[in-house]
Amino acid sequence: MSSSLSLILAASVMISCGVYLVLERSLTRVLVGLVMLGNGVNLLFLVSSGPAGRAPIVGDDPTRMSDPLPQALVLTAIVISLGTTAFLLAMAYRSWQLAGHDDVQDDVEDAAIRRLAAADEASDTFDLSSEEDLFEGLEVAEEEGQRG
């Protein structure tokens, strides 16, 4: 099966740009990255359908038709990525409403580790550090910082 080199190149460029953007911190950039990734993958489906041909209508010569199935799959994928994009946009907006930015935030463990590093303490999970205790430690640290 021969396949179009330009399609493959376009797909790989889009996918690599997408991956680069997904690694960003801002959710809007991640979103643009995901859209590029999705479109790159859609091109891959066209590659997988083999050489282009005529419209697949009954009565035509089957050897000259293009394969309609990957196109149907791509349509489904496009619809799904539309929904994903809408949802992520809404989420980025909500995050901006709540926090004033749309950065993807650290998860709780990472935040705890960062806090411990800031206060230069060993991890004390064994004597049950809770979020509230960490929270209080922080406040003390900050109060002292403001005084100093």
Next chain:
Amino acid sequence: MNALVPLPVILPLLGAGLTLILSRRPRLQRAVSTTVLGVVVVVAAVLVLETDRHGPQVIWIGAWKPPLGISLVADRLAAIMLLVSAVVTFCVLVYSIGQGMTGDGHETPMTIYHPTFLVLSAGVSNAFLAGDLFNLFVSFEILLFASYVLLTLGGTGARVRAGTIYVVVNVISSTLFLISLAAVYAATGSLNLAQLADRLSDLPPAVALVLQLLLLTTFSIKAAVFPLSFWLPDSYPTAPAPVTAVFAGLLTKVGVYAIIRTQTLLFPHSPLTDLLLWAALLTLVVGILGAVAQSEMKRLLSFTLVSHIGYMVFGVALGTVAGYSGAIFYVVHHITIQTALFLVLGLVERRAGSTSLIKLGGLARAAPLLAVLYFVPAMNLAGIPPMSGFLGKVALTEAGLRVGTPLAYVVVAAGILTSLLTLYAVAKSWNLAFWRTPAQAHEMAEQLSDSERWQGSPGVVRHRGHVHVGSGTFGARELQEARSILDVDDTSNKDFHQLLEEGVLPTRLPRTMVGATAALVAVSLGLTVVAGPVFGYTGRAAHDILDRGVYVSSVLAGGSR
């Protein structure tokens, strides 16, 4: 009887539409969704009996000629998964109705909850029944979309934060799934599982290996197998209790199901046995070490969830009838147990205002029924004989010993260690939350915060709102950010003792919530009683999936390749 096969997908979807129309009439909405899921339970039970008696039930949607259209297939494995998931979703629905889903006002809008929940159920059923890879992809998308909405219900700060990571990770895994679909189609010209089973064996081994790795990675993200499990413990605990419960019970198991299905049907004689065994080993050990370190019960259980996925991967990796049989039994056991435990935690949160082990204490006296409801599934999770968790672990251990490679022995040892550490983790949570008195808990919480306050930290220089540690500098902004992230617990800072003294807690729990939880705990105990027949069934299911002919010939009656 194959007309029954599409019902578990169609009924919830219709129900979702209907409940959306009825969003102004909560009572009718509740009636519709319970009826729909109740019927799905019955249909799934009938399917289990039918497939056990007459072999796989297949339907080609739209009456297309076999190799062309979309097929739904219910074989023994799919049918039992369908039944368990239907029972679990039904119990969770009843529970959430009891909770009112209006309990915390603006946080959980009722009107959206029911339709989304039904869509989730349809997606899960469709994933079990899908007869081709693209339909499997679509069903993953259906259930993921519903899960995005359920996870971020109400859009509070903590939920949006946790939801962002969840959504991005899952969208990326879906993209990976699409890439593997394109690759599979380019290599074989088909996406139907039964056709692929024939065609993939004709491919050069290197190409088949690439396809296998692509699919395995995709499903490992969904199933939270170790290196790809990072997203789970962070995103599940913030959601409302019934949502966390149904996610924990079902979503990762759909991933496990997809791994079982593709590994057996598409890639028998897999060259990846060792890789899977390593993945199982790491998932078991790393997951349970995470659980031991937690001081919040929801997070603790999320980590045990990750850890116990390792048992199922272990069973799959062995690739023998005993291994698959044990893995399927363990999936069934784990779905019921994990959901029941998260439902109990929802009750604990409602009764005591928190699920943090620091604040809780003395629940065994304050709410004895709740204590029993937690104790039984917790011991079952740890694998105390004679409960189903013990039986599942014994079956897997036996299967591992029978394979007898050094690596299999190591994983068996890790499995036993994990079981002991699980016991340690749940016993610790039992002691702290249920057994000690509230006054002790209060004292300990005070002491902890005191020691935090007075503990001088040498080597730390604080200056104008910055904290210098070694060569690193942390500004006020970072500190504030870290604090805002850590503030996940929306409840007040008071512990259970203080809340009791103030008398602000409800002393009675809604009967439907307790009833639904008790029913699920009873189901898990019932699983112990009927373990013999269930093992017989899973054994036959394991035979079926290893002997691929049954599946292939019943889907492609006529033998078209």
